[in-house]
Amino acid sequence: MTSPDYIKISQGTVYDPTNGVDGEVRDIWILDGRIVDAPTDAAVRPSRVIDATGLVVMPGGIDMHCHIAGPKVNVARKMRPEEKRKAELIHSTKLTHSGTMGSVPSTFATGYKYAGLGYTTAFDAAIPPLGARHAHEEFDDTPCIDKGIYLLMGNNHYVMQCLQKNEPEKLKAFIGWLLTAAKGYAPKLVNPGGVEVWKSHQAGNVSGLDSLVDHFQVTPRQIIGGVAKAATELRLPHSVHIHCNNLGMPGNWETTLETMRALEGHRGHITHIQFHSYGGGNGDENTFNSKTIPLAEYVNSHPNITVDVGQVLFGETTSMTGDGPLGYFLSNVYGGKWFSSDTEMESGCGITPIKYRNKSLVHALQWAIGLEWYLLVNDPWRVVMSTDHPNGGSFLAYPQIIRLLMDRTYRQDVIKTCHPQVRERSTLGDLDREYTLNEIAIITRAGPARILGLKDKGHLGAGADADITIYTPHDNKETMFELPRMVIKSGRVIVEQGEIRDPLNGKTLHVQPDYDHEVEADIQTWFEKYYSIRWRNYPVDLSYLNESCVVPLK
Amino acid sequence: MTSASTQCYAPTANVPGELKIVQDATCTFCGCVCDDIDLTVKDNHIIEAKRACVLGKAWFLNHHTDDRPSCLIDGKPATLEAGYDRAAQILTTGKYPIIYGLSDSPCEAQRVAVSIADWIKGTIDTTTSVCHGPSGMAFQGVGEVTCSLGEVANRGDMIIFWGSNPAESHPRHFTKYSLMPKGMFLPNGRKDRTCVIVDVRRTKSAKAADIFIQIKPRKDFEALWTLRALAKGIELDPELVERETGVALSVFQDLMAKMKACKFGVIFFGMGLTMTRGKHCNSEALLALTRDMNAFTRFTAKPNRGHGNVTGADNVVAWRTGYPFGVNHSRGYARFNPGEYTTSDTLANGEADSGMTIACDPMANFSQPAREHLASIPYIALDTKETPTTRAAAVAFTVATYGINTGGTVYRMDDVPIPLRPAFESPHPSDFDVLTNIEERVKKILGIT
Ligand code: SF4
């Protein structure tokens, strides 16, 4: 008997850390876009057998923090024509659209490139809710991958008002309402409180966790603690996602440590932690050094905390952030063009071109600190690979990072090309840990899936989405990971050896928490007083989502 | 590939003779994109448009469905099917097809238009290239410090209009966003704001100003550069300044003092700046001045965009191609070159051999060489009404009006996306439908799956 719908990936070497499979030869069966147990009836034959003998099989990659859609990403596209002509050309084909690359690829190119790399899910980490509709429209033009957005809330007036008046139930309801209205996945804090100060003061910002945000009379500490608690109580699949105060500043490691403490035991994800792990002070480059060790120790001993790295790679890129004052700071450092936009009631934004140079002490240290993070967090389930694309570099650099983690000789060779002080001011040169393939599978798919609360992703057990990447093993891990043999998304072969075969449009992952709907009347009163659009026109209708996927609560 | 449904809010059914209210409908007549209009609809007519300005009222109340065929081929009535076939044939036969317009279509239709341009290896360009294209180019040079319109309403205590006449072009600008609102940090509304208008003539808007500064025509750049110098504390020759700009140095000094003293300044600029001598250099000077001012206080700038969804067009073209307008696909990938791939230039150079115009009227407002060339090539025109452009088209589609008959998404001039709530159905197809049908046929002809 032939069942026309079964696909079998036969005899691959499987890495599925969630299910405790570490490099075992297995068959994987797929039916209707999901992974299933092998049929018990031996007479059942698959309609297609993919021979994976000698190949490595992993779940599809998950990028839990990148910037690929929405208002600021699109501004960066418009702002940087100069880098596109010399970048790789993306031609149209009989199957696919043309596109442009550079540090901020066009939507179609983004989808194709993620898929070509074996990634099947990605989350844009900083969407102002007022621009959520825009992000979802772009997602509809971003093929091949499943997508979601985190909503900027760390400078939201209603959030700060609830905290000021000590109304945690209201805050919880507001977050529930906002995630539902904007079809978001998680609450995101970007420089909590600091962006609001930036909006009302020249070069304004907060200086630490206990700075007061004027007008609202709240502190970053209150915002972090309050939203973390609300996220827990709403049983959101992902925790609060935090871009700490003082990003990039020498001596900011103490702010980062205080941020972790401000969680008060609630789950919290600290993003691009590399940018927040600096010693030194007073803007003096000579004192700049790595403080990864004390921070990693704190993470190691506090299981409520997870991090992604925000690895810096040498070369040119575009910095884009919801952190308005940071954009101002960086544009003054680099002196290039600068975009800044403040969004009413919600957030800010800063964009500027930057270039990381290996001979620069600061840049080389940033690079080293990123790698230290991977190597100093003991539990790979709590550290996730990211470049904060495109801030530290492109997501296309992931294979290079994998090689740096799996091959210490190569790592030492690159250290030699860097500013010589890197060895003294970081511990990277002394670390000889090497990642295994299993650990790579954790930090690129199984770990982020668990941190995000995605039960159907990041693993190859029965019931999981059939998002699967097959690699050809190679001694050079960069070579192995940059060109997967085959990528399967929702049970369909979408890429073979870098060629797009089936540019399907993915799902949008979002949440629908239970919240007290009575609070909506109060939100509406506030909204109508201060917003420039109408209350009824704010929520994003389901029609904007190619395919809606509501991820269950915890 | 495009999968979004064409209408997030389809018009609800009308019962003959009964009144229907559509709340919070969106006016697409100007870049203000007011989304607070309550429409009263009776028998496929809008009889009231609450809160709309004169222009908005005219847009809604004078709307009538053109009693003409939905499709004309060579001026003769034809079926839609025949029109789609002919359109696809024209677009796939040419060696240098161009697609132009887009600024009065919802994003959903714009996306299909960009797809077609990609498949046929043609040029896609929008009316941005003839209005705020120079601002787009200036932006690529220096960036922009800006904010959403609600920020202006809540914080803007110094509002400058430069080469822009919102009293006539954006009638609700003052009341809804920039001057009158009682904002979070401006409890007394207009009293808490200073309004400055800079223009080469005393426009209707000048009445609203606390300070009106009339500069010599074509001297915007010099005036802006004077302010930049004053911001930096550079000494200037009073005679030279007055001779060049027609304004005394002391006036600029006074203005600069006020700019530095305000808490949150906003400069709105219009085509009086971008389409006069200096063009993108003028915009660049203004954007640079705004940036400079952030060393003293908070300052932002924003172009006062015209057409309903020109901002959406910039966004859609940018997210799909990486460039905001003037994009050519002849080599199978996107290239950007304003002055070459901008339609008025392409046509004036006699370069395109086929085309499609969407909700725009180049036969009425392009240069004579451009018009002559367009008239000489086969092209398709989509519009809600008969225009000089539809009259000379090989295939002309009469389409439904967005925001009145069809839904979709529109971007306000500050990039805020807003859904449309249409009032009643049109007998004509939407531009999204027409374009989708053409795309299907184009793909078939080209063997695209
Ligand atoms: S200001 Fe513009 S968008 Fe608003 S009602 Fe008037 S014409 Fe319409």
Ligand SMILES: [Zn+2]
């Ligand atoms: Zn980020």
